[in-house]
Amino acid sequence: MIEVRQLAKDYPVATGLRSMFSTARATIARAVDDVSFTIEPGGVLGLVGESGCGKSTTGRLLVGLEAPTKGDIRFNGVDAAKLRAADRKAFHRRVQMIFQDPYGSLNPQHEIGEIVARPLIYQGERGRTAIERKVRAALAEVGLDPPDAYLGKHPPHLSGGQRQRVCIARAIILEPDFVVADEPVSMLDVSIKWGVIRLLKRLTRERGISMLYITHDLATVGAICDRLAIMYLGRIVESGPVDEVIARPRHPYTQALVASIPSSDPDVARAPPAIRGGLPNASTRIGGCNFRPRCPIAIGICAATPPPLTCDGARSVACFRAESSARQPTVA
Amino acid sequence: MLRTLREFLLAVWRGPFGKISLVVVGTCLALAIFGPAIAPYDPTARTYDASGRLLRLAAPSWNHWLGTTLLGRDIFSQMLVGARPALLVGGLTALGAVLIGVNVGLIAGYFGGRVDAMLMRVTDVFLGLPFLPFIIVVLSMTGRSLSTLVLSMTLVMWRSTARVVRAQVLSLREMPFVAAARITGAGDMTILYREIAPNVMPIALVSIAFALAWAIITEASIGFLGFGDPSVISWGSIVYDAYASQMMYRAPWWVIPPGVAVMVLVSAVYFVGRAYEQVVNPRLNSG
Amino acid sequence: MGRYLAQRAMHSAITLAAMATLMFFLFRLLPGDPTMTVISPALQPEARAAMRAQFGLDRPLFEQYLVYLRNLMVLDFGYSFQTSRPVWEMIEGRLVNTLVLILPSMIAAYMLGALVGALTAWKRGSRAEVGLVFTATAVQSAPLFWLGMLAILLFSIKLDLFPVGHIVTPGRFPDPTWRMYLTVDFLHHLALPFLVNTIYQLCFPLLLMRSTMLSTIGEDYIELARMKGLTEKQVLFNHAMRNSLLPLATTLPMILGWAVAGSVVIETVFSWPGLGLLMVDSVGRLDYPVVQASFLLIAVLTVLGTFVADLLYGLLDPRIVYD
Numbered sequence: 001m002i003e004v005r006q007l008a009k010d011y012p013v014a015t016g017l018r019s020m021f022s023t024a025r026a027t028i029a030r031a032v033d034d035v036s037f038t039i040e041p042g043g044v045l046g047l048v049g050e051s052g053c054g055k056s057t058t059g060r061l062l063v064g065l066e067a068p069t070k071g072d073i074r075f076n077g078v079d080a081a082k083l084r085a086a087d088r089k090a091f092h093r094r095v096q097m098i099f100q101d102p103y104g105s106l107n108p109q110h111e112i113g114e115i116v117a118r119p120l121i122y123q124g125e126r127g128r129t130a131i132e133r134k135v136r137a138a139l140a141e142v143g144l145d146p147p148d149a150y151l152g153k154h155p156p157h158l159s160g161g162q163r164q165r166v167c168i169a170r171a172i173i174l175e176p177d178f179v180v181a182d183e184p185v186s187m188l189d190v191s192i193k194w195g196v197i198r199l200l201k202r203l204t205r206e207r208g209i210s211m212l213y214i215t216h217d218l219a220t221v222g223a224i225c226d227r228l229a230i231m232y233l234g235r236i237v238e239s240g241p242v243d244e245v246i247a248r249p250r251h252p253y254t255q256a257l258v259a260s261i262p263s264s265d266p267d268v269a270r271a272p273p274a275i276r277g278g279l280p281n282a283s284t285r286i287g288g289c290n291f292r293p294r295c296p297i298a299i300g301i302c303a304a305t306p307p308p309l310t311c312d313g314a315r316s317v318a319c320f321r322a323e324s325s326a327r328q329p330t331v332a
Numbered sequence: 333m334l335r336t337l338r339e340f341l342l343a344v345w346r347g348p349f350g351k352i353s354l355v356v357v358g359t360c361l362a363l364a365i366f367g368p369a370i371a372p373y374d375p376t377a378r379t380y381d382a383s384g385r386l387l388r389l390a391a392p393s394w395n396h397w398l399g400t401t402l403l404g405r406d407i408f409s410q411m412l413v414g415a416r417p418a419l420l421v422g423g424l425t426a427l428g429a430v431l432i433g434v435n436v437g438l439i440a441g442y443f444g445g446r447v448d449a450m451l452m453r454v455t456d457v458f459l460g461l462p463f464l465p466f467i468i469v470v471l472s473m474t475g476r477s478l479s480t481l482v483l484s485m486t487l488v489m490w491r492s493t494a495r496v497v498r499a500q501v502l503s504l505r506e507m508p509f510v511a512a513a514r515i516t517g518a519g520d521m522t523i524l525y526r527e528i529a530p531n532v533m534p535i536a537l538v539s540i541a542f543a544l545a546w547a548i549i550t551e552a553s554i555g556f557l558g559f560g561d562p563s564v565i566s567w568g569s570i571v572y573d574a575y576a577s578q579m580m581y582r583a584p585w586w587v588i589p590p591g592v593a594v595m596v597l598v599s600a601v602y603f604v605g606r607a608y609e610q611v612v613n614p615r616l617n618s619g
Numbered sequence: 620m621g622r623y624l625a626q627r628a629m630h631s632a633i634t635l636a637a638m639a640t641l642m643f644f645l646f647r648l649l650p651g652d653p654t655m656t657v658i659s660p661a662l663q664p665e666a667r668a669a670m671r672a673q674f675g676l677d678r679p680l681f682e683q684y685l686v687y688l689r690n691l692m693v694l695d696f697g698y699s700f701q702t703s704r705p706v707w708e709m710i711e712g713r714l715v716n717t718l719v720l721i722l723p724s725m726i727a728a729y730m731l732g733a734l735v736g737a738l739t740a741w742k743r744g745s746r747a748e749v750g751l752v753f754t755a756t757a758v759q760s761a762p763l764f765w766l767g768m769l770a771i772l773l774f775s776i777k778l779d780l781f782p783v784g785h786i787v788t789p790g791r792f793p794d795p796t797w798r799m800y801l802t803v804d805f806l807h808h809l810a811l812p813f814l815v816n817t818i819y820q821l822c823f824p825l826l827l828m829r830s831t832m833l834s835t836i837g838e839d840y841i842e843l844a845r846m847k848g849l850t851e852k853q854v855l856f857n858h859a860m861r862n863s864l865l866p867l868a869t870t871l872p873m874i875l876g877w878a879v880a881g882s883v884v885i886e887t888v889f890s891w892p893g894l895g896l897l898m899v900d901s902v903g904r905l906d907y908p909v910v911q912a913s914f915l916l917i918a919v920l921t922v923l924g925t926f927v928a929d930l931l932y933g934l935l936d937p938r939i940v941y942d
Contacts, residue, residue: 063515089517097515105508109336109530118526119516167512174516349753453633460634460922462880465898465914472902472910473645549762553884556764557899571765580768581776581783591765598760 002039002062002178002210007071008032009057031057033234035071036309039178039227044204044211046225046242048218048257054234055214056100059180062212063097064088075178093123096171100183102163106155112139113151116169123174138169142199161192165199172203178210185220197223218261222246230254233290235306240315250317253291289319297321336533340608347607349600356600363415371409375565378404389583399585402577410565411589417566418597421482421551426543428486433493434529434536440494441501442524451494458491464553471559478561481554485547493539497532504528534612541605545598552594567593623933631926638918642911643687647680696912701904706912710894714916716786717882717893719800724813725875728820733867735821736828737860741851743833752829759822763815763881767888770815781811784890812889820878824867831863869932876924880917 009032032054039045047055060066062073064080073080075095083091099105106115116135125131139147142165155163164184171179181200185193201224204211213225221228221242228246229239230253238251249255288303289295295302301320309318344350373379379387379400390400398407440451470484504510505528513527554560555568556575567590574580580587668677678686690697696706739748758766775783782788786808792799799805835841836859844854883895890896894913901909 060511065511065515092515092517095515097512099508099512101508105512107509107513107527107531109533118513118518122513122516122518122522170512170516348749453630456630456925457634457637459925460631460638460918462914462917462921463877464883465880465895465917468883468899468902469642469645469910469914545760549760552762553764556762557883557887558903568762571762571768575768581772584772587765587768587772591762591769594765595757595761599757602756602760 001041001076002212003074004035004037004058004062005072005074007035007058007061007073008069009054009061009066010069030234032061032068035231035234035236037229037236037239039210039212041177041210042204042208043227044201044213044225046221046228047212047214047231048216048221048228049231050216053231055216055231056182058231059097059182059212059214062178063095063180064091065097089123093174094177095180096174096176096178097180097182098164098167098171098184100186102160102167102187103155105167106163108155110154111151112153112155112158112166115155115166116173119170119174134173135169138173139166141172141203142166142169143195144169159192160188161196164188164196168196168199168203172207172209175207176209178212179204180212180214182214183216184213186215186217193220194223200224218246218257230257235290235318236309236316237291237319238315238317239309244315250315250322251291251319252295252297252321336530336537339611340534340537343611344604344607347603347610349603350607353600353603353607356596357604360415360419360597360600363412364419365416367412367415371406371412373406373409375405375409375413377406379406380404389579389586391583392585398589399583401573401586402579402583407570407586407589410570411567411593413565414567414570414590414593417478417561417564418548418551418594421478421485421566422544422548424482425485425489425547426540428482429489429543429547430493430536430540432486432490433539434497434532436490436494437497437499438501438524438529438532441498442505442520442528444502448498452498455491455494458488459495461488463488464550464557467550467554468557468559471554476559476561478564481551481561485550489543489547493536493543496535496539500532500535501528504531534608538605538609538612541601541608545601545605548594548598548601552590567591624930627926627929627933631922634922635919638922639688639691639915640684642915643684646907646911647683691915696915697908699906699909701901701906701909706908709909710897710912710916713892713894713897713913716891717879717886717895720809720812720816720885720891720893721875721878721882724816725820725871725878727813728817729824729867729871731817732821732824733828733860733864736825737832737855737863739825740829740832740836740859741855752826755822755825758819759826761819763819763884764888766819767812767815767885770811771888774811782808784808784888786892812885812891816878816885820874823874824870827870828863828867831866832859835859835863869928872924872927872931874924876921879920879924 008030010028010030013029035054035058037045047058049055057066061068062080064083068081075091080091080095106112110118113132113135116138117131120131120134135151136147139145139150144150144162144165150158150162150166155166158166168184184200185196188196197220200211200213203209204224211224213221215221225242227239228242229236230245230251231237232253238245238249238254245254246258249258288301288305289298289307292298292302299321307318307320309316310322341354344354379396381387381390386404387396387400388404389402390396390404392399396406396408398411400406401410436451436455440448440455466488467481467484470487471480474480510523510527513523518527551560551566552568552571555566556571558572558576560566560569560572570590571580571587574583574586694707696710698704699706699709702709735751739751742748771783774780787799787802787804788808791804832855836855841854841859844858845851849857879894881895882893883899885891886893886896887899894917898910898913898917901907901913
């Protein structure tokens with residue numbers, strides 16, 4: 001079980017030309033702000049938001065690639081941030097990550113067999129034949145069959161989909177309990193995308209792997225996730241079971257996202273964008289609700305205090321007007 | 333490693349002037365190994381004509397393909413023997429300089445921060461060292477030997493490799509495959525030498541080629557300036573002997589061959605380096 | 620920008636200080652002391668002691684080092700072992716001679732190199748281009764001293780067009796003044812080393828210009844210029860060349876610094892009485908104060924070149940962030 005409590009991550013921001021003249025300290029951007037969630041064993045949580053909202057940072061915090069500024073992450077009760085060097089290695093055995101870019105995440109100088117074997121070697125496993133057997137099994141499991149056709153190849157000779165399958169093989173070869181999948185299909189062709197998603201779904205089901213599935217694409221979450229968390233500017237604005245959130249979004253931001261899911265029926269006209277403007281800079285703080293400048297239903301109180309994430313059964317939402325907006329599912 | 337080497341040879345073979353360059357480098361390599369064995373005369377022995385007179389400044393002939401020196405030594409034999417110091421000094425220097433440069437670049441680029449700042453200051457100091465004057469001063473202080481020459485040249489030449497490698501590592505360390513290695517439990521040194529280093533191999537090979545070219549020219553220049561190892565016959569020292577005898581303008585055959593040898597060998601090395609550079613950095617290839 | 624400039628200046632100062640220190644200790648590494656090797660092993664003990672006092676060699680090493688640094692600041696390089704004249708006096712004229720040869724020659728090399736490099740890029744794929752690239756590489760690969768000797772052999776010995784070396788006809792200016800540089804005799808002596816150095820140094824800017832141009836030609840804005848209907852010549856010289864000149868220009872100061880360091884070779888071949896030849900000669904005569912001073916002066920010019928190159932690069936490339 002993965003428990004994340006009040007996680008926060010700050011980055012210093014160098015502001016280009018201005019930093020040349022001013023002697024003031026660099027401004028700070030809060031990429032992740034007071035994020036909490038829980039993932040049950042075998043559960044898949046979809047973390048959805050626009051690029052720059054802090055969802056990838058959350059993923060990197062979870063696997064230990066970044067250190068949190070505040071808050072804690074617990075895996076079965078053990079705090080990941082307070083691991084000693086020796087435990088860190090064991091920790092990595094159980095927590096893995098699949099990266100967005102299947103081109104950059106495979107070392108172009110190594111053969112596929114080598115790439116998939118490396119985690120075992122870095123974990124201190126010896127014995128060529130045992131390692132080789134595991135590599136073949138992992139490749140076969142991710143659909144790179146027969147494995148011998150891929151072992152000696154170099155990443156540049158593989159397609160994007162094949163590369164992403166190699167990345168998945170590398171992630172599961174250590175038999176982890178938890179995998180962060182950071183936009184695993186966003187750089188793949190539509191035709192290949194669903195195959196990879198089905199593979200991920202199968203792996204979580206068969207191996208009981210818990211997963212944080214990070215995406216900006218609500219269209220894919222239904223096929224793999226059981227719960228959903230919507231993130232906006234570092235904060236979770238809404239969460240709940242995937243079907244319910246998509247069917248009845250409560251937060252105006254979620255509503256806008258749902259409205260923009262392309263329909264598979266070409267006769268249905270696509271809804272006009274419900275929100276205007278782009279994502280503001282994370283380092284410019286405004287009081288109150290982060291979403292207020294783009295919100296179509298903001299009222300006075302939204303400028304005063306940030307709305308708390310309030311729980312209602314299986315669902316949570318951070319909006320003062322959640323009840324009133326829930327009654328009008330599409331926002332004009 | 334082996335793959336990089338094979339790709340290297342293949343790329344050069346197909347590149348501009350590639351075949352001829354590889355043949356030239358190969359021939360010089362063979363001369364460096366077998367040159368002394370196949371030289372028709374002892375390069376330091378005086379030679380005499382049929383009537384027993386010393387052959388001073390004899391023009392090229394059937395017996396002496398490139399003529400003789402003021403002391404009656406066979407220039408062709410000297411040329412054959414001179415290939416070894418050129419390639420030995422050049423090769424050792426290039427290897428040493430690139431070895432140091434790659435490691436400094438890897439460490440500076442990967443660790444960043446203070447380590448980087450400190451290493452780059454050191455690199456700056458060496459970048460400011462005037463190349464030939466520094467080597468001359470070191471040689472005159474510590475004695476004129478091939479090993480001192482190699483050491484002093486290595487000391488100045490690693491600087492450019494360090495800069496190039498560092499710049500590459502700065503972008504490589506942000507690649508997801510580095511993060512992927514980290515979350516499987518690889519430490520800094522493992523990541524640096526097993527994940528990042530293989531990716532700077534191509535640029536290191538290009539550096540070796542250019543360092544080799546530069547080191548061969550420098551070895552000849554040092555020989556010409558009279559700071560070479562006095563016990564070694566090199567292409568540079570042949571020109572120096574001609575220059576010091578003040579007879580060189582009367583005996584062009586004495587002066588021309590060593591320069592041609594350096595020019596042909598170094599050109600070949602340059603073409604090898606450039607052909608491979610085009611593969612490594614395809615932007616250069618757009619023409 | 621101000622901060623960037625100050626930072627680069629400080630780095631250069633550190634580099635020079637490190638080099639001065641290196642020189643000091645390198646010269647102190649010598650076996651024995653200079654009075655033994657330089658003057659005469661048979662010197663009377665009292666005379667040797669006086670000599671040691673005169674050069675400050677009787678004081679502790681660290682004190683010597685401090686005195687040395689202080690003296691450097693005021694360009695006091697001590698006295699020549701050979702002539703007993705102040706080193707600076709011997710050096711300043713030599714510095715001018717070096718610059719008079721190297722500076723115009725490098726500027727000519729860059730201007731010519733840029734032009735020819737652009738032409739080769741324009742005529743890419745032609746026989747002329749292949750020939751030029753081949754020739755430039757060959758010239759760049761030849762040892763400079765050897766090119767100089769070939770030039771003397773051909774133009775001075777065979778054709779008798781130019782004098783063999785020296786800056787003016789020996790004996791004509793027993794007491795050189797700046798007027799020397801205005802005589803036809805001087806220009807006559809300058810011509811050949813100038814020519815050889817220019818041709819040799821021209822290869823680097825030529826090849827660099829060519830490759831920058833070739834990568835520029837693939838850029839979108841060049842495509843755009845073509846689509847606007849400009850002729851290939853206009854595209855090349857108005858657009859591509861202008862954008863390729865910038866990176867080339869930034870390398871000039873640094874290469875200039877290196878050329879001063881490399882002047883050792885060309886000055887030796889042409890017996891040109893510059894800093895490099897002075898250094899080589901002084902090494903032969905074991906005149907260490909002169910070696911040290913000429914080395915440091917060449918080093919200052921090299922570091923200065925790198926410094927100016929960094930500044931130019933920072934000024935001209937908007938992508939550099941000054942921090």
